[in-house]
Amino acid sequence: MSLAMPRAIGKRITSPRFSDPALAFHWPAAIAFAALCFAVSYPGRLNQDSLYAVITMTARGELGNWHSPTLGWLWSLPGGLLGQPAGALLVQSLLLGLFAGFLPRVPPTPRGRLTLALELLLRVVLAGSFGSIGKDVATLGALLILVQLLRHALHTRLSYVPAAALAILVMLVLLIKSPNFLTFVLGIALLLPFFLHSFRLYATIVTTTLLLGALAVPLNRAVDAHLFGAKDMHPDKQLVIFDLAAISLRTGANAFAKVPGWPTAQLPPVASCFLPNMWDPFAPWGPCSGYSAAYDRLDAPLKRRWALEILTHPLAYAGHRLSYAGYLVRSQDHASWGIAGDAVNDAASATALAERREMMARLHANRPVQLWRAGPATAAFQWLEVHLLRYPKIQSVALVGSLAILLFGWLRRRTDVRLGALLPAAIGLGNFGMLLVFGVADPARYLLPTVCLFYVALLAQLAPGYERKGV
Numbered sequence: 001m002s003l004a005m006p007r008a009i010g011k012r013i014t015s016p017r018f019s020d021p022a023l024a025f026h027w028p029a030a031i032a033f034a035a036l037c038f039a040v041s042y043p044g045r046l047n048q049d050s051l052y053a054v055i056t057m058t059a060r061g062e063l064g065n066w067h068s069p070t071l072g073w074l075w076s077l078p079g080g081l082l083g084q085p086a087g088a089l090l091v092q093s094l095l096l097g098l099f100a101g102f103l104p105r106v107p108p109t110p111r112g113r114l115t116l117a118l119e120l121l122l123r124v125v126l127a128g129s130f131g132s133i134g135k136d137v138a139t140l141g142a143l144l145i146l147v148q149l150l151r152h153a154l155h156t157r158l159s160y161v162p163a164a165a166l167a168i169l170v171m172l173v174l175l176i177k178s179p180n181f182l183t184f185v186l187g188i189a190l191l192l193p194f195f196l197h198s199f200r201l202y203a204t205i206v207t208t209t210l211l212l213g214a215l216a217v218p219l220n221r222a223v224d225a226h227l228f229g230a231k232d233m234h235p236d237k238q239l240v241i242f243d244l245a246a247i248s249l250r251t252g253a254n255a256f257a258k259v260p261g262w263p264t265a266q267l268p269p270v271a272s273c274f275l276p277n278m279w280d281p282f283a284p285w286g287p288c289s290g291y292s293a294a295y296d297r298l299d300a301p302l303k304r305r306w307a308l309e310i311l312t313h314p315l316a317y318a319g320h321r322l323s324y325a326g327y328l329v330r331s332q333d334h335a336s337w338g339i340a341g342d343a344v345n346d347a348a349s350a351t352a353l354a355e356r357r358e359m360m361a362r363l364h365a366n367r368p369v370q371l372w373r374a375g376p377a378t379a380a381f382q383w384l385e386v387h388l389l390r391y392p393k394i395q396s397v398a399l400v401g402s403l404a405i406l407l408f409g410w411l412r413r414r415t416d417v418r419l420g421a422l423l424p425a426a427i428g429l430g431n432f433g434m435l436l437v438f439g440v441a442d443p444a445r446y447l448l449p450t451v452c453l454f455y456v457a458l459l460a461q462l463a464p465g466y467e468r469k470g471v
Contacts, residue, residue: 019465020420021104022155023148033123034097037089040377041131043082043370044089045343050133051356054084055365062363065221066235069228070175071135083370085345088133095141096123096130102148104463115463122455125388128339128381129448135176137337140449142169142176143427147456151420178220179438181213183449186430190406191422194413237295238440240306242279245270245291246320247309255309256291259301263294276320277327278441327442328435329399332392337445340382340390347371388455395447398454402428405457420460428453 046054053072056063057079063069079087100123106112130137146169149162173180189206196202224230244255248270257264273281273288282291295302310317344359346352356369402425409422428450435446 030101033100037093044085064233190426250316424453425457
């Protein structure tokens with residue numbers, strides 16, 4: 001019995017023929033790109049969410065879990081020495097450097113030289129984007145390093161240090177934003193068909209991964225509350241209110257009113273507040289902020305109502321989510337990230353400085369925030385960002401391109417598999433799938449990981465490689 005089980009399972013698993021080029025880690029390249037990122041964007045560009053995060057780590061009485069305390073803590077590690085946001089910029093620059101240090105070992109042929117040149121160009125463009133301090137940029141850095149480590153593992157035995165690094169990176173992505181667990185689950189679901197023949201085994205692995213991944217949500221809350229002492233600001237209200245409002249309008253029945261104690265008469269009608277592409281009108285800063293205030297004391301019953309409405313009105317829910325995804329893919333709001341984006345610490349913008357001062361006064365900030373000014377290289381990096389990462393159709397190109405890479409790999413799965421291309425494409429599509437289910441606003445920066453992972457996948461597909469049997 002004990003021998004028959006492995007054989008039975010083994011017949012359902014394929015060992016593909018890989019032809020990925022080996023990756024080598026170059027410390028000089030890593031240090032050079034980390035330094036480039038730090039120098040180009042010094043002291044770093046802050047949006048309002050990131051300003052809140054760096055301030056509340058020094059004003060602990062204001063610390064809440066609306067944004068990731070884990071990421072705020074990580075940003076604050078060099079903050080005492082460098083100030084902020086330079087400390088946060090250093091952390092993100094190191095993430096870029098660790099990714100940039102991995103380069104493919106390619107032959108000195110025209111195709112090999114072209115691949116290496118394009119790899120270096122991608123890292124140069126990312127140096128500008130990593131100057132925008134934010135959870136999406138930090139998530140991107142962790143995912144890029146994770147992909148490179150897994151690609152490197154194709155050619156070397158996975159030792160304790162890389163395995164520990166992989167575990168830390170996965171945990172970091174989950175603690176930055178717990179819904180990211182679905183990114184990994186969907187990425188695994190897209191990759192498994194290349195290795196499995198049994199649908200039952202496939203379903204078992206995906207279901208188990210989903211259940212284990214969902215534990216990231218309570219884990220995240222426990223870390224925020226017990227490790228950092230962050231106040232519960234009910235961040236889940238964004239998703240619950242957004243979905244309940246949409247279902248209410250699509251079914252013609254106010255789902256909020258079905259919750260005992262909900263102050264329906266004191267609140268504006270759902271139809272006067274709802275936007276199909278974002279939840280912001282219901283937020284504490286929005287015109288219908290009463291919904292956000294009423295949510296806090298009814299958190300648990302509203303979540304139960306949310307789950308029940310999804311189960312009883314699946315078509316209304318699916319229509320709402322697909323509508324939101326359409327706005328996300330068509331969004332041209334790239335202004336909240338990168339060296340070409342808006343920043344509340346922009347020394348040349350009076351409006352940005354006023355926003356920064358207002359938030360610092362409200363949060364009783366006790367440390368100055370460094371101001372960003374355009375440098376000699378700013379214009380060149382802005383141009384590179386706009387033409388590679390920020391043009392209007394980039395989200396659609398990344399999604400279609402990632403699907404094409406998976407389809408091409410599937411058609412060639414019996415003769416040649418480029419796992420180095422399939423892996424980032426699958427995780428990039430997983431990021432989009434996570435937003436499809438959990439997204440509450442449509443700034444294009446939320447698809448930044450999908451866009452950049454598509455470029456990584458495309459370059460891995462183009463690189464000259466070699467044949468290697470097995471995993």
